[in-house]
Structure formats: C-alpha cells, structure tokens
Amino acid sequence: MKMKDLFKGYxxxxxxxxxxxxxxxxxxxxxxxxxxxxxxxGARWELKTTVEGFKAMARLARRSGCRARVLRKEGMPxxxxxxxxxxxxxxxxxxxxxxxxxxxxxxxxxxxxxxxDYDPGLILRAAERYGVYPGCLRTSLNAGRFQESMLAAxxxxxxxxxxxxxxxxxxxxxxxxxxxxDQAAPGDMVAGEAGVIQEIxxxxxxxxVREGDRVAAGQVLIEGLFYPKYKWSPEGRLIPDSEPSRVQxxxxxxxxxxxxxxxxxxxEEVEMIETGKEKVERILVVFNRPIRLTGGGxxxxxxxxxxxxxxxxFKGRNPEQIIELNTVIQKEQERVIRSRGLDGAYEEAQAxxxxxxxxxxxxxxxxTEKYYSMEPSGDEGIxxxxxxxxxVEDIGTR
Numbered sequence: 001m002k003m004k005d006l007f008k009g010y011x012x013x014x015x016x017x018x019x020x021x022x023x024x025x026x027x028x029x030x031x032x033x034x035x036x037x038x039x040x041x042g043a044r045w046e047l048k049t050t051v052e053g054f055k056a057m058a059r060l061a062r063r064s065g066c067r068a069r070v071l072r073k074e075g076m077p078x079x080x081x082x083x084x085x086x087x088x089x090x091x092x093x094x095x096x097x098x099x100x101x102x103x104x105x106x107x108x109x110x111x112x113x114x115x116x117d118y119d120p121g122l123i124l125r126a127a128e129r130y131g132v133y134p135g136c137l138r139t140s141l142n143a144g145r146f147q148e149s150m151l152a153a154x155x156x157x158x159x160x161x162x163x164x165x166x167x168x169x170x171x172x173x174x175x176x177x178x179x180x181x182d183q184a185a186p187g188d189m190v191a192g193e194a195g196v197i198q199e200i201x202x203x204x205x206x207x208x209v210r211e212g213d214r215v216a217a218g219q220v221l222i223e224g225l226f227y228p229k230y231k232w233s234p235e236g237r238l239i240p241d242s243e244p245s246r247v248q249x250x251x252x253x254x255x256x257x258x259x260x261x262x263x264x265x266x267x268e269e270v271e272m273i274e275t276g277k278e279k280v281e282r283i284l285v286v287f288n289r290p291i292r293l294t295g296g297g298x299x300x301x302x303x304x305x306x307x308x309x310x311x312x313x314f315k316g317r318n319p320e321q322i323i324e325l326n327t328v329i330q331k332e333q334e335r336v337i338r339s340r341g342l343d344g345a346y347e348e349a350q351a352x353x354x355x356x357x358x359x360x361x362x363x364x365x366x367x368t369e370k371y372y373s374m375e376p377s378g379d380e381g382i383x384x385x386x387x388x389x390x391x392v393e394d395i396g397t398r
Contacts, residue, residue: 009078011074012074015046017061026064027060034049104166110134112171115173147161160174188222188223191216194215195258196215200222200252201253204251205224205226206244207222207223208220221396224249226246252394256392257392257393258390259360260386261386264352268337268339277332278331281294281329282294349383350385368391372386
C-alpha cells in the first residue's frame with residue numbers, strides 16, 4: 001500500500017466460493033493493485049485493492065465462480081463521507097482546535113526565580129505592572145523592554161529576564177552583590193602562587209606584569225592606582241598627566257602554576273579491622289557521683305576503638321546539679337597485615353600524592369600536565385611517588 005492509496009481510498013474485500021486463487025492470479029496478471037492477500041482456512045480469501053480495482057475484481061470473481069464481498073472501506077474519501085453525516089462532531093473538533101490555539105497565545109501562570117533578598121510578592125506585582133501577569137497575551141511581551149523597566153524600578157538589581165515555557169512564564173531577577181568594606185578599600189592585587197603569566201585583564205588599576213612574565217608569590221600584579229588624565233609623550237606613548245588616586249584593584253590574572261607533592265605506601269601495611277564485637281558501658285552521673293548501670297565486666301579488648309557519648313538528663317541552677325548519662329562503646333579490632341605488592345603500593349602512593357595535592361588546589365583550575373615519578377624512600381619496604389601537576393588558574397589575590 002502506498003500513501004496515495006490512503007488519499008484515494010481502498011477497499012478490504014473477501015472472496016467466497018470456489019476458485020478464489022484463480023481470481024487473484026487473474027487480477028495480478030492484469031496488473032491490478034492488490035496487496036495483503038491472505039487465505040482463511042481455504043474457505044475464503046481476503047485482500048485489499050483500490051476503489052477502481054474493486055469493480056474489476058468483482059467481474060473477475062464472477063468469471064471464476066466466486067463472489068466478492070466488501071469487508072471494510074478505508075481512506076480519506078470514505079472518512080470524509082462518514083464525517084458529513086456527523087456534522088456536530090466535526091464542528092466540535094474544529095471549535096476545540098481553534099480554542100486550543102487561541103488559549104495557547106495567552107500566559108496562564110507566572111513564577112519567579114530570585115537570586116537575592118527580594119520579596120517574591122513584590123517582584124510579581126512589579127512584573128504585573130510591566131505587563132507580565134496570568135491572562136496577558138504572549139505576543140505583547142517584550143523581554144528587552146521588561147528588563148529595562150525592572151532595572152529602572154530596582155536600582156540594586158543587576159539583571160532581569162523572562163523565560164517562556166509554553167503558557168508558563170518564569171521571571172528571573174538577580175540582585176547586585178554589594179562590596180564589603182574590605183573589598184572596597186584601596187589595595188593592590190598580588191600573586192597568591194608563583195607561576196608564568198598566561199593572561200591578564202585589568203578592570204581597575206595599573207597592570208605591573210605582562211604575559212610570559214614569571215612572578216613570585218606576593219608580587220604585585222595590578223597596582224591599585226587610578227590616573228584621571230593622560231597625555232602623549234614626545235616618543236608617542238600615552239603617559240599619566242596627573243597625580244594618581246588609590247583604588248581597589250580589580251582584574252583577572254591567569255598563570256601557569258607548577259606544584260609538587262609526595263605520597264608513600266609500604267609494601268606490607270598493618271590495618272585495623274573491626275570484628276563486630278563490642279562492649280557497651282553506661283554510667284549515670286548524679287551530682288558528680290557515678291553510678292554504673294550496665295557493662296564494665298570482663299577484660300577489655302586487646303585492640304579496640306572507643307566511642308563516647310554524653311547526654312545531659314537534668315541541669316539545675318547550680319553547676320554541680322547535673323544529671324548526665326555517659327555511654328562508652330568499645331568496638332573490637334584485630335590487626336591484619338595487608339600485602340599490596342609493588343604495583344598495588346605504587347597505585348596507592350599515587351592516590352595519596354594526589355590527595356595531598358588536592359588540598360592545595362583552588363576551586364577552579366585547568367590541568368595542562370600531570371605525571372608521576374618514583375623517588376628513593378630510604379626504605380626498601382616503602383614506595384615513594386612524586387606528583388608534578390601543572391595547572392592554569394587565577395592567581396590574583398588581595
């Protein structure tokens with residue numbers, strides 16, 4: 001069956017009687033469109049053909065000694081014919097689709113997402129004032145104009161925007177981050193780590209380093225100076241033409257930083273494993289007088305981990321008028337010698353070296369090089385590994 005048969009329509013027919021196969025073969029020999037031919041226990045044959053082919057198929061069936069009967073009519077022409085008899089259904093479907101289209105052009109719910117200390121109700125009332133409210137027409141909203149109106153109404157707002165999600169709108173606002181007195185105080189930006197400068201962007205102040213310079217920790221990167229006036233020198237350079245004022249330096253200075261750390265792991269290591277056995281001792285202390293409630297009998301474990309818990313039951317006005325329950329749990333442990341082997345000890349030493357390095361890394365960094373090397377430890381039973389990590393990171397600090 002082809003797509004055009006759906007538009008022109010087709011007929012599902014049944015051949016009953018004798019010589020049904022002969023009728024089908026004659027139809028196919030004449031090039032008639034016949035498909036989905038199936039036999040039902042040899043008593044009857046079912047097939048599909050076009051509307052034009054049904055008439056010819058009926059004639060061939062009579063010539064073969066059988067009879068063609070229509071089981072079902074499918075396709076666009078027959079669907080439209082049925083719909084003509086169900087005008088109310090068609091009208092309802094059209095009205096439903098039109099209503100759905102019209103309703104989708106409106107906003108039916110508005111939510112807010114706030115980064116700051118704004119009152120959500122205040123933001124919703126402001127959004128309604130500037131045309132964003134349930135029931136407004138989506139095509140009437142302009143995100144750029146809304147942002148300008150909100151920023152004008154809230155001087156401490158840094159950004160406002162609209163997010164369209166079907167008939168739902170999310171109003172998002174971000175409050176400006178105020179500067180603390182320490183941040184606003186004049187000062188220089190210095191290097192928190194030694195490294196090679198890869199990028200410098202001066203937002204406020206005077207840059208004292210260039211890309212490719214090697215700097216030491218504590219060296220001034222951006223000096224907190226501001227020159228209100230400049231002039232051209234005889235050599236054609238722009239130079240300051242006024243006394244500077246002290247400002248809080250701002251900028252981004254990214255550098256290539258190299259760090260090293262070490263990790264050690266013995267070939268054989270003693271580990272303490274808990275056996276699951278434990279002793280619980282509970283002591284009730286009444287006005288500094290201990291009363292043993294449970295536990296305390298029998299010898300202590302050879303190796304154990306102690307866990308203590310103190311709970312105050314009663315506390316009077318006098319510091320000595322205290323009733324407390326002290327619980328001490330001893331969890332038995334046993335010594336187990338773990339043999340890691342050379343490869344296992346080397347992998348564990350690598351992991352420990354990186355763990356030691358991780359504590360010194362900033363929150364944001366990009367690794368450019370990372371490699372391990374084995375170092376002499378002075379003990380044949382210990383594997384020592386050196387980790388060298390090269391990162392690109394912002395080294396500016398105040």
